[in-house]
Amino acid sequence: MKVTIKHIAELTGVSIATVSKVINHKDEKISHQTRDRVLEVIKEQGYIPNRVASSMVTKRTKTLGLMIPDITNPFFPELARGVEDGANEMGYTLILCNSDNDLQKEESYLEMLQEKMVDGIIFTASSRRTTMSPAFLRLNIPVVSVDREIEGLKLEGKITVDNEKGAFEAVCYLLDQGYRKIYHISGPLLSKTAKDRYAGFLRAHKEKGILPIEDHLIEGNYTSILGYEHTIGLIENHVDFDSLFCGNDLIALGAYKALHEKNIRIPEDIGIIGFDDIYMAEIVSPGLTTVRQPSYIMGYKAAEMILDLIKHKDGIQKEWVLETKLMVRGSTK
Amino acid sequence: MKVTIKHIAELTGVSIATVSKVINHKDEKISHQTRDRVLEVIKEQGYIPNRVASSMVTKRTKTLGLMIPDITNPFFPELARGVEDGANEMGYTLILCNSDNDLQKEESYLEMLQEKMVDGIIFTASSRRTTMSPAFLRLNIPVVSVDREIEGLKLEGKITVDNEKGAFEAVCYLLDQGYRKIYHISGPLLSKTAKDRYAGFLRAHKEKGILPIEDHLIEGNYTSILGYEHTIGLIENHVDFDSLFCGNDLIALGAYKALHEKNIRIPEDIGIIGFDDIYMAEIVSPGLTTVRQPSYIMGYKAAEMILDLIKHKDGIQKEWVLETKLMVRGSTK
DNA sequence: TATACTTAGTTAAACGTTTACTTAGATGGG
DNA sequence: CCCATCTAAGTAAACGTTTAACTAAGTATA
Incomplete structure (x- = not known):
């Protein structure tokens, strides 16, 4: 049978209230001797407090x-x-x-x-x-x-x-590096996160005066599978693009896979930026440029x-x- | 104040036992009318059972x-x-x-x-x-x-x-493919898992008659960092090896990174096998040959x-x- | 008509704690 | 020496359920 506060009390010869007090360090009013005795019995009996019982009252x-x-x-x-x-x-x-x-x-x-x-x-x-x-x-x-x-x-x-700002900076960086035909593979656009990142993507283009890019948005779902498939799609449809801003790193890694398969070099032929900075971003080759989230x-x-x-x-x-x-x-x- | 079974009982005009029974579907002995009334009150009051209390008794x-x-x-x-x-x-x-x-x-x-x-x-x-x-x-x-x-x-x-067997098969595969100088970067060898994988590594060599390989073991700790560092170590010390059997995929991906940095080709120059088959094993390029754990x-x-x-x-x-x-x-x- | 059984409940104890309140005895002040 | 205060406890209610045991009323059986 499980040992309870009651057993401890009996064995020590005190009331359960006293035991409870020493357990919970509410023992200003408990003498050293009794406290030590209680503690000793607790140890010797291997008593483990039942937190569901205490949750009940606290x-x-x-x-x-x-x-x-x-x-x-x-x-x-x-x-x-x-x-x-x-x-x-x-x-x-x-x-x-x-x-x-x-x-x-x-x-x-x-x-x-x-x-x-x-x-x-x-x-x-x-x-x-x-x-x-x-x-x-x-x-x-x-x-x-x-x-x-x-x-x-x-x-x-x-x-x-600040998703908008993070995306903005990433896309600005791409533009500053000379990339001009950036596609954005986003997450599901009904989430605010995905919307904000897309907004950053747009603002960067606007501020740098690069337009139009209305059709440069491809909606994905934050998985590498769609990252892969959309990238394959871009390539096979001979879409003219020089870089990808991906809604997250998983999408980016899917894109990596597609580009590797098609023997397209990163970053020489296509530049890629992700979002999140997951563990793998650093391990992968080449290392993935990405927007780090803490x-x-x-x-x-x-x-x-x-x-x-x-x-x-x-x-x-x-x-x-x-x-x-x-x-x-x-x-x- | 939180609504309890007691409130429901009062509002319905029955005892709390009755309410408890309908909640727990022990209601064979409860009439349809009372059950429905209880259910109605529960819904209308937004009653949520307190599982802490029921855990107390059950x-x-x-x-x-x-x-x-x-x-x-x-x-x-x-x-x-x-x-x-x-x-x-x-x-x-x-x-x-x-x-x-x-x-x-x-x-x-x-x-x-x-x-x-x-x-x-x-x-x-x-x-x-x-x-x-x-x-x-x-x-x-x-x-x-x-x-x-x-x-x-x-x-x-x-x-x-079956770690031993998994490792055995992986190393046999390497040997069958013609690799002869296989190094094993293991996990911490005081764990049984790491020991078993190493045992498989040894048995494969033994059964194929490839020896000696006593010094082909490098103890790591299942992280990509040590995978990276040990691989760099091998390369910089001009160790003669043609493949790596890694204790897990993380180690293998660390090795990938080292080899890429040193411009050594996978699998032409060095073959790699990992263990686990984590998500990334498939995404990475080239895809990582690995022992899948379910x-x-x-x-x-x-x-x-x-x-x-x-x-x-x-x-x-x-x-x-x-x-x-x-x-x-x-x-x- | 008396008895047994069934139905649809009710009653109350129990689960293991915490804690506000009480108490008995010791100590101190006037 | 009496009253107040302090110390080191103890008492008992409460937390929200479940469930074994009980009951009252109705129904079937002999």
């Missing part, structure tokens, strides 16, 4: 929910790691939810998390989500969104990156912020727009 | 712990996805723990998981773990180990891959197995040794 589970589209997408492990490290430092634990960009799955996970009484949720919205469901709005725990934002919704906290930091900050919200700290900054950084490597000349 | 949290070294290592997201999908199908939820191959962190997570009363733990041991701590042995919930096993320990369940399936099976163990199903298979598969791509001739 109404805190010390658990956070992390909802992301897919941990298998290389952008997310870093972010998840950041969240986990931040949470862990404060003694919190993380429930992982992969929504697969599926709104229904997202909803059902959201409900599960509420049932499990998590103290807060860190949320990277499905790229298909454009609005909030009633279930979401009914949520009475803090939520902070990371990376992707939902237009028109006020969440408690928000951590994003994904680990985003996760870490999200954890910090949600913990502050949970503790009702005030005066905290509830919105962070982090800076991107252009990482110039070998895929651009 | 002694089930419907939560699993997943302990892995690092979700940031591309091998693990797939595995984690498999676990999550398996767990989710049965209404279970996953607590993610990254041990960083740090025994102390592993211990403290283990304790946390016990405190949170998870119903079972899926465990990929730290590569540094060679023995089980008392905390681990005290565990009174099912544990299944995936991928890495701990020598001399009997866990309830075990899911592995990581998603391993995770999924682990989830299945632990759920069976939790339910005390008997007659279940408690040990799976899955097959690897050599994926021949462009990095070998």
